[in-house]
Amino acid sequence: MSHKTIHLIAAARPNFMKVAPLYHALKATDWAKPMLVHTGQHYDRNMSDAILEDLGVPEPDHHLGVGSGSHAEQTGNVMIAYEKICMASPPDWIVVVGDVNSTVACAMVGAKLWIPVVHLEAGLRSGDRRMPEEINRLLTDSIADVLWTPSEDADENLAREGVAAERIDLIGNIMIDSFEMLRDKIEATDARTENGLETGNYGLVTLHRPSNVDSAETLAPIVDELVAASALLPLVFVAHPRTIKGLEAFGLKSRLDDAAGITVLEPQPYIRFMNIVTGSKLVITDSGGLQEETTYLNIPCLTMRENTERPITITQGTNRLIRADTLLDNVQAVMQGNWPSGTKPALWDGSTATRAVAELKRRSYAD
Numbered sequence: 001m002s003h004k005t006i007h008l009i010a011a012a013r014p015n016f017m018k019v020a021p022l023y024h025a026l027k028a029t030d031w032a033k034p035m036l037v038h039t040g041q042h043y044d045r046n047m048s049d050a051i052l053e054d055l056g057v058p059e060p061d062h063h064l065g066v067g068s069g070s071h072a073e074q075t076g077n078v079m080i081a082y083e084k085i086c087m088a089s090p091p092d093w094i095v096v097v098g099d100v101n102s103t104v105a106c107a108m109v110g111a112k113l114w115i116p117v118v119h120l121e122a123g124l125r126s127g128d129r130r131m132p133e134e135i136n137r138l139l140t141d142s143i144a145d146v147l148w149t150p151s152e153d154a155d156e157n158l159a160r161e162g163v164a165a166e167r168i169d170l171i172g173n174i175m176i177d178s179f180e181m182l183r184d185k186i187e188a189t190d191a192r193t194e195n196g197l198e199t200g201n202y203g204l205v206t207l208h209r210p211s212n213v214d215s216a217e218t219l220a221p222i223v224d225e226l227v228a229a230s231a232l233l234p235l236v237f238v239a240h241p242r243t244i245k246g247l248e249a250f251g252l253k254s255r256l257d258d259a260a261g262i263t264v265l266e267p268q269p270y271i272r273f274m275n276i277v278t279g280s281k282l283v284i285t286d287s288g289g290l291q292e293e294t295t296y297l298n299i300p301c302l303t304m305r306e307n308t309e310r311p312i313t314i315t316q317g318t319n320r321l322i323r324a325d326t327l328l329d330n331v332q333a334v335m336q337g338n339w340p341s342g343t344k345p346a347l348w349d350g351s352t353a354t355r356a357v358a359e360l361k362r363r364s365y366a367d
């Protein structure tokens, strides 16, 4: 059996916990040679290398070092750098994950060089084209050869868009594999106690969507509500670099620092962060991944967005979409035990990478 070289594209924080289980599962086969390509979209230690170390992933085989920029700059720079690598030594497969700018950039490079592309976490749709990620999802799914979906609703979206069934493999939610792989270490670490957090008695806050944090008009009312909510429940705000920038630029950072019930932390590596997640009473977020992790862990999730590409976390899980001006009421509802508990969606079971590898092998040796 001839070996297959598989590029796994990792770019930004939410990609790493999706790439790692696949990397390990491919590495354990006798037919696949996984190669990690890091585009460098995220580059701060805690946004990148510290997470990869937690996940046991070695140094990338290729590092494109693109860094930050406008959407066009970031997407274009990834394409220019990645095309050179693929032209010098084309892999048998390219696996892109999630919905960040590097995802669509590398999918485009592969499609134009006739290298088969797999999209891991395909089929999710928020229906909101003002979100850059929605554009990335639509474009990536339309040009990828194989679409690996996390749940039935994603398959339904793709079917509605006319995607042929043979391009789709329903494999489940691979992020859960990372959590289960590291569950013991997550439970054993003491990030909570080190930050003065009492298990079950604090809320975790993460916000980084441009629609929430890039303007004072949206961020100031959110900060006001967080300060008010912190009188009911201590809050730990693990702040993304984009959010810190906004808080400082709009003169809001000191309001958080001055609130007795709020602790602001810099981004955390995966194991420490998940230790804080698992001990929380509730999560306030605009992240995609946290909507899923809280559903899996049965923790109430208050999502500060108008829509979600992960509706299964609402229909089956613990997630609710909220507006800033209802934050306090929603925190109160959780405190009073007035929050629906959820169920784990099918195939969110820690074995998604195994199913992915089986599908890739089947497709690799189909002829």
Ligand code: UD1
Pocket (backbone or CB within 6 Å): 012, 013, 014, 041, 042, 043, 044, 047, 068, 069, 099, 100, 101, 102, 132, 133, 208, 240, 241, 242, 245, 288
């Ligand atoms: C990106 C993804 C978003 C994902 C998020 C997770 C796109 C369009 N957006 O958003 O879908 O939810 O990652 O974190 O791909 N910065 C640093 N250090 C870093 C990385 C970024 O300081 O390591 C700062 C820079 O000022 C940068 C800003 O954060 O300009 C935004 O980074 P960028 O990668 O453009 O988008 P994110 O907001 O991180």
